[in-house]
Amino acid sequence: MTATENNLSCPCKKKSCPCHGDCKACRRHHAESKHKRPVYCDKKISFRKFRKGDEFAVSDVIVTTLAVSNSSDYSPEFIAENIKSHSPQVVASRADESHFYIALDGKKIIGCGGITGYWGSKTESYLVSVFILPEYQGRAVGRRIIEALEADEYFLRAWRTEVGSSLTAVGFYLKMGYKYKNGLTSPDSSGVVRLEKINEEKASVGVQRQGCRQ
Numbered sequence: 001m002t003a004t005e006n007n008l009s010c011p012c013k014k015k016s017c018p019c020h021g022d023c024k025a026c027r028r029h030h031a032e033s034k035h036k037r038p039v040y041c042d043k044k045i046s047f048r049k050f051r052k053g054d055e056f057a058v059s060d061v062i063v064t065t066l067a068v069s070n071s072s073d074y075s076p077e078f079i080a081e082n083i084k085s086h087s088p089q090v091v092a093s094r095a096d097e098s099h100f101y102i103a104l105d106g107k108k109i110i111g112c113g114g115i116t117g118y119w120g121s122k123t124e125s126y127l128v129s130v131f132i133l134p135e136y137q138g139r140a141v142g143r144r145i146i147e148a149l150e151a152d153e154y155f156l157r158a159w160r161t162e163v164g165s166s167l168t169a170v171g172f173y174l175k176m177g178y179k180y181k182n183g184l185t186s187p188d189s190s191g192v193v194r195l196e197k198i199n200e201e202k203a204s205v206g207v208q209r210q211g212c213r214q
């Protein structure tokens with residue numbers, strides 16, 4: 001297979017580049033280059049905090065992603081329930097209760113994620129609503145959302161941060177350095193797998209587990 005056959009819709013104008021159409025090779029080439037310029041398709045990708053009014057587009061991102069990306073791991077009833085619980089109103093109140101970030105391609109919202117205290121704790125935190133539109137997955141947008149969340153004060157103050165991961169996203173969180181909570185690899189009664197990232201330095205000074213979020 002030639003490089004161009006890898007991704008025939010590669011939008012980069014440099015068709016003569018040996019990496020053209022080969023996303024992994026292209027990203028590696030840019031990461032290793034002296035100037036660290038972003039790859040062509042990431043040039044317009046940006047990140048910012050949620051603003052009032054974003055809830056409609058964010059709800060659309062979550063609903064589309066649930067329907068397309070999560071539907072092979074869950075029953076239609078489970079997906080329908082989750083779609084119902086991500087209305088613009090619910091998204092707005094979730095964003096209000098957390099530090100919520102969005103990813104954009106130009107002006108279009110393409111992904112989101114938030115971090116909040118674990119049941120109100122100031123020493124443990126919890127990731128919420130990490131979703132990337134299907135057509136933008138695999139382009140390091142999820143990784144950059146996690147980087148934004150991990151640079152947030154709610155992550156930095158916590159000795160551990162938990163996530164209730166969909167079955168679909170477990171491999172992603174493992175890649176991001178999260179570990180199975182209490183070694184449990186199967187989903188709990190709400191259908192999610194519990195993973196956590198521990199700040200060893202903070203944990204070693206004796207901050208105790210608080211809260212009881214399941």
Ligand SMILES: CC(C)(COP(=O)(O)OP(=O)(O)OC[C@H]1O[C@@H](n2cnc3c(N)ncnc32)[C@H](O)[C@@H]1OP(=O)(O)O)[C@@H](O)C(=O)NCCC(=O)NCCS
Pocket residue numbers: 065066069070129130131132133136137138139140141142143144164165166168169170171172175176
């Ligand atoms: C899970 C999700 C957020 C990942 O976002 P993404 O932008 O596709 O991920 P990235 O491209 O940033 O991937 C970062 C790394 O994780 C890896 N990765 C991503 N998803 C993975 C998966 N499901 N299994 C294993 N590895 C995965 C990538 O290969 C990449 O590794 P690399 O850096 O070595 O190349 C996205 O696929 C998604 O929205 N999924 C559906 C919704 C969902 O389940 N969200 C989680 C709710 S808890």
